[in-house]
Amino acid sequence: MSALFSEGRLGDLTLDNRIVVSPMCQYSAIDGVAQTWHLVHLGSMMMSGAGLVIAEATAVEATGRGSLGDLGLWNDGQENALTRLVGELRRLSSARIGIQLTHCGRKAATRTIPDRWRGEPLPLEEGAWTPVAPSALAYDEGWQTPEPLSEEDIARIISAFAQSAARAVRAGFDLVEIHGAHGYLMHSFLSPITNLRSDCWGGSLENRNRFAVEVVEAVRKVVPTDRALGFRFNSTDWTAEGSSLEDALALARALEDEGLDYAVMSSGNIRPGIAIPPATPGHQVPFATAIREHTGLAAMAVGMIIDPHRAEEIIASEAADFVALARPMLDNPRWGLHAAAMLGQDIGYPPQYLRARPNNWLGFSHAHPDARPPATALQLDRPRSVAAWDRPDAPVRTGS
Ligand SMILES: Cc1cc2nc3c(=O)[nH]c(=O)nc-3n(C[C@H](O)[C@H](O)[C@H](O)COP(=O)(O)O)c2cc1C
Incomplete structure (x- = not known):
């Protein structure tokens, strides 16, 4: 029995296996509203064999968008489009569906594809707005200096996270993940590099963590326990001036007290110019292991997890509870x-694709010479993960 394909739990939410599709911005929304591209992209991810698909970083207010193409969830039109999207996705497989909520802070207002490669700022004449941040520090040369947030602004954004989370729950998502990494607003409160405040939102670790704690507290109130709540942590800023793994673990314990279910451990991107070790396969797994060792949260590892055997080993050795994959x-x-074929595991295939399933297709071993499909012929009776197909009008699967 493969560990990777064993059932997993995020709080009260059960997942068919331990494979997660990591959130990936598609820069394809119009006015924050999901488009056909989102259905095609997330639809294909629903048929990847993953137990959970998390939709991209979605802004909780207009100033929090990374670009004009970012998804948003602050108005009814955006909520209605996501409600329809989740309904369509449910018909494709029984993978759980999550959404990541974010505010891009000082990294807001960048160009979108196809003009953009790595987050160039959007010129004012092309519709840029003034970004906001804990302190008036520009991300880099040529970027706008953000407006420092007032007490009222902070209260408004905490409430915006809660309102977007309530919309996500109504739209039918199984899970909400708060983006606390990669130099966006939440991370710029957490890191001493970007938070120079001397009020109760800056200075000590406890003060820098306050915004994250208050957001998670407000969001948990509207996300019932049959839906999971997660947080993407920045495990380290990769410089002694910044946040460390110990800081991330202290925050993780504080967020666990607020009812958080899982942690996904990423790192880096607080500001340009910090030398980070080159990414190697599974390079961030030790951060997830630290979460397992020091908290009661479920731990998700992310970053260059490519080889299924390595993914299996990460789960089997309990280095992490879940593996999240993007590229x-x-x-x-x-x-x-x-x-599944590599690990000799029989899992459900979309019925439309059954003829390409290992042992139904002699070509499979030529297409995948390293695969070791199960010795017995794979079952053609209704595999669990495609049950939704048999009953297209059945109530959608939500909760545990
Ligand atoms: C196209 C693309 C878009 C991404 N968008 C997001 C995002 O919306 N939220 C997020 O937390 N990470 C985002 N990431 C980072 C990934 O989720 C992931 O952490 C990173 O790519 C490392 O995993 P990988 O080696 O499996 O690609 C994005 C990555 C890519 C390639």
Whole structure:
């Protein structure tokens, strides 16, 4: 029995397996509203064999958008589009569906694709707005200096997170993840590099953590316990001037007290110019292991997890509870189905694709010479993960 394909739990939410599609901005929304691209992209991820698909960083207010193409969830039109999207996605597989909520802070107002490669600021004449942040420090040369947030602004944004989370719950998402990493607003409160405040929102670790704690507290109130609540942590800023793993663990314990269910451990991007070790396969797994060792939260590892055998080892050795994959899923949107064949595990295939399933297709071993499909012929009776197909009008699966 494969550990990777064993059932997992995020709080009270059960997942068919331990594979997660990591949130990936698509820069394809119009006025924050999901488009056909989102259905196609997330739809293909629903058929990847993953147990959970998390939709991209979605802004809780207009000033929090990274670009004009970012998804938003602060008005009814955006909520209605996501409600329809979740309904369509439910028909594709029984993968759980989550959404990541964010405010981009001083990294807001960047160009979108196709003009952008790595977050260039949007010129004012092309519709840029003034970004906000804990302190008036520009992200880099040529970027706008953000407006420092007042007490009222902070209260408004905490409430915006809660309101967007309530919309996400109404839209039918199984899970809400708060983006606390990669130099966006939450992370710029947490890190001493970007938070120079001397009021109760800055200075000591407890003060710098306050914004995250208050957001999670407000969001948990509107996300019932049959839906999971997670937080993407910045495990380290990769410089002694910044936040450390110990800081992230202290925050994780504080957020656990507020009812957080899981932690996904990323790192870096607080400001340009910090030398970070080159990414190697599984390079951030030790951060997830630290979460397992020091908190009661479920731990998700992310970053260059590509080889299914390595993913299996991460779960089997209890280095993490879940593996989240981004680019490997873009590279191979059937990653989970192929991983199952590599690990000798029988999992459900979309009925429309059954003829390409290992042992139904002699070509499979040529397409995937390293795969070791189960010795017995794979079952053609209704696999659990495609049950939604058999009963298209059945109530959608939500909660545990
Ligand atoms: C196209 C793209 C968009 C991304 N958008 C987000 C995002 O919306 N939220 C987030 O937390 N991380 C985002 N990331 C980071 C990934 O979720 C992931 O942490 C990172 O790519 C490392 O995982 P990988 O090696 O499997 O790609 C994005 C990555 C890519 C490639």
